[in-house]
Amino acid sequence: MSLNPLKTSIAVEQDALCALSGEPLAIDPSLNDPDRITPKAKGGTYTRKNTRVVTPLAHMAHHGILRTRTEALDGLKSLFDDRVQMMKLLLKENNQLQAYKRRIDHQHPETAAFLEAHLQPIEARIALIDKALTAAIKSYPDAFVRAAIAVKGLGPITVAALTAYVDLEKAPTPSSLWQYVGLDRPSHERYEKNPAQQTRRVARGPAFYSVPSRHDDDPQVPTGWGGNKVLRTVLWNSANVMMKLGEGGYRDVYDRTKLRLSVSEKVVKTRNTAGALVECAWKDTKPSHRHGAALRAVMKHLLADYWMVGRTMAGLRTTPLYAEAMLGHAHIIAPKERGWAFEG
Numbered sequence: 001m002s003l004n005p006l007k008t009s010i011a012v013e014q015d016a017l018c019a020l021s022g023e024p025l026a027i028d029p030s031l032n033d034p035d036r037i038t039p040k041a042k043g044g045t046y047t048r049k050n051t052r053v054v055t056p057l058a059h060m061a062h063h064g065i066l067r068t069r070t071e072a073l074d075g076l077k078s079l080f081d082d083r084v085q086m087m088k089l090l091l092k093e094n095n096q097l098q099a100y101k102r103r104i105d106h107q108h109p110e111t112a113a114f115l116e117a118h119l120q121p122i123e124a125r126i127a128l129i130d131k132a133l134t135a136a137i138k139s140y141p142d143a144f145v146r147a148a149i150a151v152k153g154l155g156p157i158t159v160a161a162l163t164a165y166v167d168l169e170k171a172p173t174p175s176s177l178w179q180y181v182g183l184d185r186p187s188h189e190r191y192e193k194n195p196a197q198q199t200r201r202v203a204r205g206p207a208f209y210s211v212p213s214r215h216d217d218d219p220q221v222p223t224g225w226g227g228n229k230v231l232r233t234v235l236w237n238s239a240n241v242m243m244k245l246g247e248g249g250y251r252d253v254y255d256r257t258k259l260r261l262s263v264s265e266k267v268v269k270t271r272n273t274a275g276a277l278v279e280c281a282w283k284d285t286k287p288s289h290r291h292g293a294a295l296r297a298v299m300k301h302l303l304a305d306y307w308m309v310g311r312t313m314a315g316l317r318t319t320p321l322y323a324e325a326m327l328g329h330a331h332i333i334a335p336k337e338r339g340w341a342f343e344g
Contacts, residue, residue: 007053014053020035020059072141080157138156153241168310174304183300254298255294267280305335
């Protein structure tokens with residue numbers, strides 16, 4: 001059911017002003033947000049007495065998820081978000097044309113011709129965005145960004161995504177980055193709520209949440225939000241590139257992980273040929289599952305190095321990695337051994 005009528009009537013009672021910031025509300029109710037006074041976690045629902053109308057920015061600030069960026073960073077994120085939307089449009093049109101060619105969908109000749117004619121302008125627009133994004137990231141006034149670009153296989157698109165989305169000041173450990181991206185749990189559990197994990201996050205404090213903490217009345221961050229899918233996709237593409245670069249660097253992470261899993265007796269959940277979730281030893285899973293796990297290991301190592309180098313260059317506190325501090329691993333491959341050139 002649409003909340004627009006409710007928002008319209010409440011906005012009148014609020015004199016068309018945001019209940020949080022006092023700014024004027026938009027005339028179109030769909031451009032305003034409803035906010036529960038008693039949050040959903042405590043049983044609050046969208047009723048007339050429990051709802052106030054707010055602007056989207058004030059709403060995000062209230063829930064602690066509004067990030068203030070510098071002008072240069074804001075411009076970089078604008079370019080990257082533009083690329084994301086244009087890529088979605090390109091993929092949608094390509095998928096529809098492919099469905100026509102495969103006769104999965106009934107083709108309407110005029111629509112097919114329309115889509116074909118618009119593919120080239122979209123591709124040209126993406127090429128322009130990529131050129132502008134590459135120029136912007138190469139001229140970005142941050143030594144850490146230049147250090148990241150110099151890493152073999154880490155292209156300007158990925159560096160731009162990391163720069164735009166990751167706030168290292170809010171990431172006290174590499175694992176907090178893994179949570180933010182959505183790599184802290186296997187993919188089949190990524191969108192499921194996990195009360196035990198939520199309890200651990202609350203006990204460890206807001207700094208360890210996978211997304212910024214919410215307002216004081218509802219400090220918990222629910223699990224199951226899935227992580228930053230856009231950033232995860234970009235990192236997945238980078239991991240595929242690094243896997244093809246040959247020996248050394250992050251390719252070694254891929255090879256070691258895949259070899260270890262190919263002989264591992266550890267039981268894991270996996271999909272069988274019928275698509276059902278079953279349990280078996282890692283060595284008995286499909287090669288594609290072990291391949292994906294190795295790529296995710298590359299992503300996690302890349303994020304850990306990004307965290308270590310970025311925090312070090314920014315003068316922020318760093319701690320030993322979990323494998324070193326808790327598991328007692330003697331030799332931890334340093335970022336410099338994988339091509340990160342920085343002082344520290």
